[in-house]
Amino acid sequence: MKALLASLPAIARQHRQFLPTIAGSIRIVQREYAIIPKAAPATADQLPLRTGRPRLVILGTGWAAARLAHDIDPKLYDITVISPRNHMVFTPLLASTTVGTLEPRSVAVHMNDIQPALSSPSNSLYIAEAQAVDPAGRTVTCRSADGVSFSVSYDKLAICTGSQGSTFGIPGVLEHAHFLRDVKQAESIRQRLIENLALAGIPGRALSDWQRLLHVVIVGGGPTGVEVAGELTDFISNELRALYPERARGMRVTLVEARELLGSFDASLREYAARKLIRRGVVLKKGVVHEVTERDVVLKVCEPLRRFLPRVINLVHDV
Numbered sequence: 271m272k273a274l275l276a277s278l279p280a281i282a283r284q285h286r287q288f289l290p291t292i293a294g295s296i297r298i299v300q301r302e303y304a305i306i307p308k309a310a311p312a313t314a315d316q317l318p319l320r321t322g323r324p325r326l327v328i329l330g331t332g333w334a335a336a337r338l339a340h341d342i343d344p345k346l347y348d349i350t351v352i353s354p355r356n357h358m359v360f361t362p363l364l365a366s367t368t369v370g371t372l373e374p375r376s377v378a379v380h381m382n383d384i385q386p387a388l389s390s391p392s393n394s395l396y397i398a399e400a401q402a403v404d405p406a407g408r409t410v411t412c413r414s415a416d417g418v419s420f421s422v423s424y425d426k427l428a429i430c431t432g433s434q435g436s437t438f439g440i441p442g443v444l445e446h447a448h449f450l451r452d453v454k455q456a457e458s459i460r461q462r463l464i465e466n467l468a469l470a471g472i473p474g475r476a477l478s479d480w481q482r483l484l485h486v487v488i489v490g491g492g493p494t495g496v497e498v499a500g501e502l503t504d505f506i507s508n509e510l511r512a513l514y515p516e517r518a519r520g521m522r523v524t525l526v527e528a529r530e531l532l533g534s535f536d537a538s539l540r541e542y543a544a545r546k547l548i549r550r551g552v553v554l555k556k557g558v559v560h561e562v563t564e565r566d567v568v569l570k571v572c573e574p575l576r577r578f579l580p581r582v583i584n585l586v587h588d589v
């Protein structure tokens with residue numbers, strides 16, 4: 271830098287018309303270097319810096335947390351966000367990432383992009399799980415992914431930890447099924463799909479294995495299950511058909527629902543969705559999942575919904 275500064279007057283002499291500008295630049299550069307001492311970077315122990323403002327601690331980086339972090343005035347509070355993930359997920363688009371229609375980065379936004387003040391030394395984003403809250407002492411005890419425990423004091427606390435996916439106590443769900451609530455889970459579904467499509471193409475594959483590898487079972491006929499089924503059928507009839515026509519023909523998608531498809535929606539919408547799915551080849555089954563094994567989904571009551579119309583539920587024997 272010194273060499274550059276030393277050479278500037280010579281450069282300026284060669285380009286006299288730019289002299290005032292260049293001289294001005296030299297002054298600014300020299301002043302910055304002269305009066306701003308190079309501070310040693312603060313260590314994690316020294317952060318966040320205390321400003322005297324009340325500290326707002328936000329637990330979570332989901333919809334509620336992101337909205338609060340976005341809307342809060344960082345001049346009024348020092349902000350600490352604590353969550354196992356550093357980004358907010360735009361969940362309505364998550365289903366599209368399971369088949370590659372969207373890339374994961376298109377549905378996730380880093381918290382610092384939502385609230386740029388989180389980069390300031392008086393604020394912080396900790397990638398950790400809140401484990402306990404002590405309202406009397408106004409502290410939250412947390413644990414990082416690598417097992418480091420620490421506590422954070424607060425003046426105000428916002429608990430935005432949402433809800434967790436439930437296995438409903440069904441054996442095998444944790445071990446053998448995928449949830450779809452965040453980007454990592456969407457990626458693992460996509461990975462499994464890619465793996466199974468590749469494995470199905472191995473020569474000498476037994477027919478039963480081929481059928482199993484190309485069969486996707488979705489449990490839950492709510493909006494997420496229906497969206498995933500729709501995305502899968504799009505993927506099969508577009509990308510997969512072009513890449514591996516045989517495997518596209520062998521693919522099956524089954525949607526299992528214990529009660530009504532899209533139960534909270536208006537009857538005409540439910541009917542519309544059911545018709546669309548059936549037309550695209552999705553097998554709709556009414557059943558309660560009893561167990562999930564490495565190779566099977568065992569249903570307690572299992573009835574295919576032939577010509578499924580929620581108003582005229584026509585249950586027939588299993589196929």
Ligand SMILES: Cc1cc2nc3c(=O)[nH]c(=O)nc-3n(C[C@H](O)[C@H](O)[C@H](O)COP(=O)(O)OP(=O)(O)OC[C@H]3O[C@@H](n4cnc5c(N)ncnc54)[C@H](O)[C@@H]3O)c2cc1C
Binds near residue numbers: 335363364431452
């Ligand atoms: C695939 C999918 C599609 C959806 N589509 C729609 C839709 O189209 N329209 C709609 O209205 N809703 C939709 N939803 C529902 C919507 O996403 C939820 O209602 C919403 O996410 C709830 O927001 P939240 O902030 O309460 O919780 P979440 O968004 O679940 O956020 C919880 C946050 O808390 C964090 N956390 C969890 N435990 C801890 C802990 N111990 N310490 C610190 N942090 C923790 C999590 O990592 C996460 O960041 C969809 C959900 C899914 C899964």
